[in-house]
Amino acid sequence: MSETPFIAVEGPIGVGKTSLSKAIANHYQFHLLREIVDENPFLSHFYEDIGEWSFxxxxxxxxxRYKQLEDISKKYLSNQQAVVADYHIFKNLIFSKRTLKTEQYKKxxxxxxxxxxxxxQPSLIIYLTASLETLLKRISLRGRDFxxxxxKHYLQQLIFDYxxxxxxHQKDYPNIPIIKFDGDxxxxxxxxxxxxFIIKQVDQALSSKGE
Structure with missing residues (x-):
């Protein structure tokens, strides 16, 4: 395999990104990069008043996320150590475009x-989708207070935005394959x-990238 694998798992809130990333990391013995969520001191306020706390x-x-990607680039990818992340940094644009005011978004x-x-840039993106009903069920099961x-309307918008x-992204980066899986x-x-089944699809994608 000529390219060091860097897999990003993406999809809306509650779709199972972290669970799948862990499973992939365990299967291939890749380094697991998990996004910082619980440590965000503004997140609980955000869900109560999106307009006030979005920026x-x-x-x-x-x-x-920038600091995390900088670290894995230096410590892992540059040393040919594969990484699987439970996010792609472009998700920032998905969320910020939806929540920020026009002038805030420009800045x-x-x-x-x-x-x-x-x-x-990831060498492969795994895109997880699910219906609003499924997302709400999984969000409830994991029980995060914030x-x-x-x-529900915000979550439905995110499904569309993703x-x-x-x-x-596929148009802008045609050389980065995206594998889509339906969480329903x-x-x-x-x-x-x-x-x-998912692992087999990932195997095929990684093999084709290494040809």
């Missing part, structure tokens, strides 16, 4: 492009056959 929330996420966009201009006030963002049809946490 603080998005800037915290951007700065921390945010400038900062985003400065920070990410030389960041490593997510109990999440707005679909559009993935289509655009696959339960890779409780069903080993579903996880095996």
């Amino acid at each position: 603080q929330t998005e800037m915290f996420f951007l700065c921390n 945010y966009l400038q900062i985003y492009h400065i920070l990410t201009s030389d960041m490593p 997510e109990k006030n999440i707005d 679909e559009e963002a993935m289509k655009n 049809q696959l339960d890779f946490v409780l069903n080993k056959q579903d996880l095996t």
Whole structure:
């Protein structure tokens, strides 16, 4: 395999990104990169009043994700050690475009492009989708206090936003394959056959990238 694998698992809130990333990391013995969520001091306020707390929330996420990607680039990818992450930093644009006011978003966009201009790009993106009903069920099961006030309309918008963002990303980066899995049809946490199916698809994608 000529390219050091860097897999990013993406999808809306509650779809199972971290669970799948862990399973993939365990299977291939890749380094697991998990995004910082619980440590964001603004997140509980954000779900109570999105308009008031969106800029603080998005800037915290951007700065921390930038630092994480900088670290894995230096410590792992540059030393040919494969990585699987439970996010892609472009998710910042999905969320910020939806939540920030126009002038805030313009400033945010400038900062985003400065920070990410030389960041490593994934060699493969795994895109998880699910219906609103499934997402709400999984969010409830994991029981994070700061997510109990999440707005259903906001979550439904994110489902749409992710679909559009993935289509655009495929156009902008045609050399980065995207594998899409339906979380309503696959339960890779409780069903080993579903996880095996996903792993086989990842095997094929990684093999083709190494040819």
